[in-house]
Amino acid sequence: MDERRRRFEALMLPHLDAAYNLARWLTRNVHDADDIVQDAYLRAYRSFDGFRGEDAKPWLLAIVRNCHRSARERARAMIAVPLAADDGTGPDRDEAAGWPASAVEDPEAQAMRTDAARALAGLLAALPETYREVLVLREFEELSYREIASIIDSPIGTVMSRLARARAMLREHWLAAHGDGT
Amino acid sequence: MACDREHLVHAYLDGELDTAAALEFERHLASCPTCSPLLAALRQLRAALAKDHFYRRPPAGLRGEVLRRLDREDVETARARRSEVGVWRRLGEALARRREWLAGAATGFVLASLAAALLFALMLPGRDERLAQSLIDAQLRSLRSDHLVDLASSDRHQIAPWMAAQADVAPPISDFADRGYALIGGRIDFVETRRVGVLVYRHGAHVINLFVWQFYDQAPTAAMARDGYRMQVWQAQNLVFCAVTDAPEPELDAFVSLVRGRLD
Ligand SMILES: [Zn+2]
Numbered sequence: 390m391d392e393r394r395r396r397f398e399a400l401m402l403p404h405l406d407a408a409y410n411l412a413r414w415l416t417r418n419v420h421d422a423d424d425i426v427q428d429a430y431l432r433a434y435r436s437f438d439g440f441r442g443e444d445a446k447p448w449l450l451a452i453v454r455n456c457h458r459s460a461r462e463r464a465r466a467m468i469a470v471p472l473a474a475d476d477g478t479g480p481d482r483d484e485a486a487g488w489p490a491s492a493v494e495d496p497e498a499q500a501m502r503t504d505a506a507r508a509l510a511g512l513l514a515a516l517p518e519t520y521r522e523v524l525v526l527r528e529f530e531e532l533s534y535r536e537i538a539s540i541i542d543s544p545i546g547t548v549m550s551r552l553a554r555a556r557a558m559l560r561e562h563w564l565a566a567h568g569d570g571t
Numbered sequence: 572m573a574c575d576r577e578h579l580v581h582a583y584l585d586g587e588l589d590t591a592a593a594l595e596f597e598r599h600l601a602s603c604p605t606c607s608p609l610l611a612a613l614r615q616l617r618a619a620l621a622k623d624h625f626y627r628r629p630p631a632g633l634r635g636e637v638l639r640r641l642d643r644e645d646v647e648t649a650r651a652r653r654s655e656v657g658v659w660r661r662l663g664e665a666l667a668r669r670r671e672w673l674a675g676a677a678t679g680f681v682l683a684s685l686a687a688a689l690l691f692a693l694m695l696p697g698r699d700e701r702l703a704q705s706l707i708d709a710q711l712r713s714l715r716s717d718h719l720v721d722l723a724s725s726d727r728h729q730i731a732p733w734m735a736a737q738a739d740v741a742p743p744i745s746d747f748a749d750r751g752y753a754l755i756g757g758r759i760d761f762v763e764t765r766r767v768g769v770l771v772y773r774h775g776a777h778v779i780n781l782f783v784w785q786f787y788d789q790a791p792t793a794a795m796a797r798d799g800y801r802m803q804v805w806q807a808q809n810l811v812f813c814a815v816t817d818a819p820e821p822e823l824d825a826f827v828s829l830v831r832g833r834l835d
Binding site for chain 2: 394398402405406409423426435506509510513549552553556560
């Protein structure tokens, strides 16, 4: 194994869990998440010469996100023809519409210990992707606003407003479903 | 009731405020009827989002699968590198064998043609050795039959229809003789089963081959130099252009900007 490969593994493999967790929450589907992570590692490996020693985790997660987005574009391109014209509500309209089937089929979600947690997972999975991704990066990866901004390629102000909006939506849905208690 | 510092609740919760700002905000919290219940609610939400329920762990096989993908990539990279080396070595041998046949300006011309064919091979998808070999064979065949240009002409009205008929490619053609780059003719090359057009220019003692083919896949804008030959590739008007020469870099640059200037 050459030095480049060794260095790549040492820097990037420790973030496999984070890469998978993000891919799962983005795709909301076990098989797609596997593919995204494998693609992302391959892409990361190919562009590793462009890695300048910055933080490996946000660098890798940005690639995971890009892989997800291009896979989604490809999927959209294939099914685009029979659908009605764009209704103008943006790329997240289908995801925001309600509980995604994949979140319901998710075996881990089914294994959730409590109904409340399962319900909350469903609500999170149903958030529009732009809000879901910042919340996942913040709550589960505990990344800083700056790191999240670099991953989603947006200003910190955008991270802050999306995070606030994401939490507000989640609380709203949660309260609607479960009242004031837990 | 709204508060103009509501957005700070999130930053405070997320530890994004520096010490001074955090202390100041805590003083505000103590008295604000909007921010303090919001903070409590957000803490409750965070507790409900406890990581052990929501964090998705990768399946056991994923790590191995990733490593296998990297292995395959290593193998392919090594193979591509080997075949490049092999190709260049064989080109060297072929040239050595043919050298005695060549003389004077023709040497530069033939070398440029061979290098062009080879660079061309390296750019094509797959970069495989069989393709490169077929290019070299075609090139050597053409040398044996003294096939430098198929059509010796500086008249673009003569070259254009001929090239369109022969290679199914109709590039804009210009003679830059007044700028020191004289069009001396056109050639058709075969690359695998594909016909490509070549416009041949003379610049002092140097020859420039301008390969042109229909855009059919990725051929990113690129420049490369190798063994004294330089190549520039670009795309315009659904065509891929590839200029190859042994002329110095500034002179290739000047040629390329002349051609591109005529295209744009
Ligand atoms: Zn307040």
